[in-house]
Amino acid sequence: xxxxxxxxxxxxxxxxxxRVPIFSTxxxxxxxxxxxxxxxxxxTKGELIILEGSNLEGLIIINRGQVKVFRDTLEGREQIxxxxxxxxxxxxxxxxxxxxxxxxxxxxxDTNICMIKKSDFQKxxxxxxxxxxxxxxxxxxxxxxxxxxxxxxGVKNVESRVGSVLFEFAERYGKxxxxxxxxxxxxxxxxxxxxxxxxRETVSRKMNLLQDEGIIEMIGNKSVSGNCSVYFKR
Amino acid sequence: xxxxxxxxxxxxxxxxxxRVPIFSTxxxxxxxxxxxxxxxxxxTKGELIILEGSNLEGLIIINRGQVKVFRDTLEGREQIxxxxxxxxxxxxxxxxxxxxxxxxxxxxxDTNICMIKKSDFQKxxxxxxxxxxxxxxxxxxxxxxxxxxxxxxGVKNVESRVGSVLFEFAERYGKxxxxxxxxxxxxxxxxxxxxxxxxRETVSRKMNLLQDEGIIEMIGNKSVSGNCSVYFKR
DNA sequence: CGTTCGATTGATGTCAGTCAACCCGAGTGG
DNA sequence: CCACTCGGGTTGACTGACATCAATCGAACG
Numbered sequence: 257x258x259x260x261x262x263x264x265x266x267x268x269x270x271x272x273x274x275r276v277p278i279f280s281t282x283x284x285x286x287x288x289x290x291x292x293x294x295x296x297x298x299x300t301k302g303e304l305i306i307l308e309g310s311n312l313e314g315l316i317i318i319n320r321g322q323v324k325v326f327r328d329t330l331e332g333r334e335q336i337x338x339x340x341x342x343x344x345x346x347x348x349x350x351x352x353x354x355x356x357x358x359x360x361x362x363x364x365x366d367t368n369i370c371m372i373k374k375s376d377f378q379k380x381x382x383x384x385x386x387x388x389x390x391x392x393x394x395x396x397x398x399x400x401x402x403x404x405x406x407x408x409x410g411v412k413n414v415e416s417r418v419g420s421v422l423f424e425f426a427e428r429y430g431k432x433x434x435x436x437x438x439x440x441x442x443x444x445x446x447x448x449x450x451x452x453x454x455x456r457e458t459v460s461r462k463m464n465l466l467q468d469e470g471i472i473e474m475i476g477n478k479s480v481s482g483n484c485s486v487y488f489k490r
Numbered sequence: 491x492x493x494x495x496x497x498x499x500x501x502x503x504x505x506x507x508x509r510v511p512i513f514s515t516x517x518x519x520x521x522x523x524x525x526x527x528x529x530x531x532x533x534t535k536g537e538l539i540i541l542e543g544s545n546l547e548g549l550i551i552i553n554r555g556q557v558k559v560f561r562d563t564l565e566g567r568e569q570i571x572x573x574x575x576x577x578x579x580x581x582x583x584x585x586x587x588x589x590x591x592x593x594x595x596x597x598x599x600d601t602n603i604c605m606i607k608k609s610d611f612q613k614x615x616x617x618x619x620x621x622x623x624x625x626x627x628x629x630x631x632x633x634x635x636x637x638x639x640x641x642x643x644g645v646k647n648v649e650s651r652v653g654s655v656l657f658e659f660a661e662r663y664g665k666x667x668x669x670x671x672x673x674x675x676x677x678x679x680x681x682x683x684x685x686x687x688x689x690r691e692t693v694s695r696k697m698n699l700l701q702d703e704g705i706i707e708m709i710g711n712k713s714v715s716g717n718c719s720v721y722f723k724r
Numbered sequence: 725c726g727t728t729c730g731a732t733t734g735a736t737g738t739c740a741g742t743c744a745a746c747c748c749g750a751g752t753g754g
Numbered sequence: 755c756c757a758c759t760c761g762g763g764t765t766g767a768c769t770g771a772c773a774t775c776a777a778t779c780g781a782a783c784g
Contacts, residue, residue: 327641335641349630352623358634381619388622389586389615395629396583400592402636407561407569409643410687412741414772445731453644455773460732484731646773648740679763689741694764718763 272296272319272370276343278390290380295371299363306361312350314373318342321367322442326450327359336451338398339364339442341428348391351377364442409453417452418462422472426488435473436489444483506530506553506604510577512624524614529605533597540595546584548607552576555601556676560684561593570685572632573598573676575662582625585611598676643687651686652696656706660722669707670723678717 272294273279273287282290295314299305299321306312308327318340325338325346337359340346346361351374372380381388401424408417422439430437441448445463449456463486466472473487506528507513507521516524529548533539533555540546542561552574559572559580571593574580580595585608606614615622635658642651656673664671675682679697683690697720700706707721 327637329641329645331645331647333645335644337637337640348626349634352627352630358637381623385616385619385622388619388626392582392622392626392629393586395626395633396586398633399629399636400583402633402640403561403571403592405640406571406636406643406687407563409640410569410684411563411565411567412687412771413565450644453640453646456730457732457774458772461772464732646739690762691742691764692740695740698764 272317275319276317276345278317278345278387278394281386281390282384286384290372293372293376295373297369297371299367299369301363301365301367303363304360305363305367305369306347306357306359308358308360309356312347312357312374314347314371315345315351315377316347317345317370317372319368319370321369322364323361323367324364324443324447325359325361334450335453336443336447339428339451341442345391345394348395350374351381405452414454414458415462415465417454418448418459419466419471421448421452422463422466422486422488430488433487436487439486439488441483441486447483506551509553510551510579512551512579512621512628515620515624516618520618524606527606527610529607531603531605533601533603535597535599535601537597538594539597539601539603540581540591540593542592542594543590546581546591546608548581548605549579549585549611550581551579551604551606553602553604555603556598557595557601558598558677558681559593559595568684569687570677570681571636573662573685575676579625579628582629584608585615639686648688648692649696649699651688652682652693653700653705655682655686656697656700656720656722664722667721670721673720673722675717675720681717 273290279287279290296319305316305323320342322339322341324336325340326334326336328334338346347357349355349358404420408420425439425441426437429442430439432438443451445459446456448454449459452459454462463472463474467474471489473489475485475487507524508518513521513524530553539550539557554576556573556575558570559574560568560570562568572580581591583589583592638654642654659673659675660671663676664673666672677685679693680690682688683693686693688696697706697708701708705723707723709719709721
């Protein structure tokens, strides 16, 4: 069996700088400079990476794993804002302003992160405008995703909202399969509910409905170790 | 009486480059270079500036006036995403990617805009990384606003959603007044409804409720020439 | 085998959307 | 000056969809 990921410190560092889209335009000498500045951390599933209201020390990039970004609302509900995985970054809001985090971040699975201190990163940003452009592109696509979310939340048809979120997961994590696109859901029913602002029971019901209509097919409904999977049919 | 705004072409150009936060870090020589590249246009109230799906030629900056950014949904509703006014910019999404506009933009009042062609702007961006940083900051605060919107849409308490949007307007357009913060609403009831995803009647009812509770006070309810105003009480 | 936790299902209540009527101020035109 | 229309705002009654509450199920795990 081939060992797919080398676990030594150096390779992980390399991976981080090389795999991440925002550094992709730099040559390897420049990437090495970044590598030398990176601080690594490992979080286990369920661990809190950032607590809403705390201070952020720098830009955080996910090297391996998956996290949810969320807020706990006054009403006691949890609103999930983003699901981030390998290559995604966060903490960018606080690179310039000195404000507290506006959200909490929790590891959905065991997760390796790389951190670049605010001051270091600012230096790079001025030296390599292309990094800034990459970040802008990413921020723009996040804006677009949030705009889509708001549109679909404003338009109220709950069933299509559930469909949309499954479709979003299919695009990001789906694998081609003869029966359709196979998705390992990153979230439980409750998680999905918190992502799109519904009650968990409603998500349950609507997913059954989508299955009855032949749009999706659920497999291993119950938690087989992680969440259930879904086929998005063609 | 002092003429507050000079209407000659040059001054308007100057204003545009000087007033806009994203160019604020440049010295006047650099600003003049930008000025020379700007294309100006005037739109009258109600006029469409951008149609969803059309091609964008560059970055657009609002010099004077106010616009709404929205999408027409399949269900026949209009979802307003942003209200932009003097100094705000849009079209940034298409500076790098060559995609069609994902929203329409309409002038809410007579509006002067300045446009910088995509290619010109990209050059500036690479020359002055600070511009990029300013844009990133602005994109981040838009993200934050959308995140707030999503949280409040997900959390469903309709009355506080109406309150939040009034508070947002108060922060952006409010003037101090002995009775509270005076806001000239940029949107009609229907507009507000389309902004936060409610029915116009519901907005009406909830605003009355907020008034009964002594949180706001409405003046000149009916359209006296533009929209009604509101005091946000202390 | 019992416990736990997520998912499901059913019954019920509530709140916002919808439909319809009406109000009111502003134009308009005779 | 008055009658008319027009458009936004308001109000009331009704309805339906989703939240809520409660019970049950079923897989995983000790």
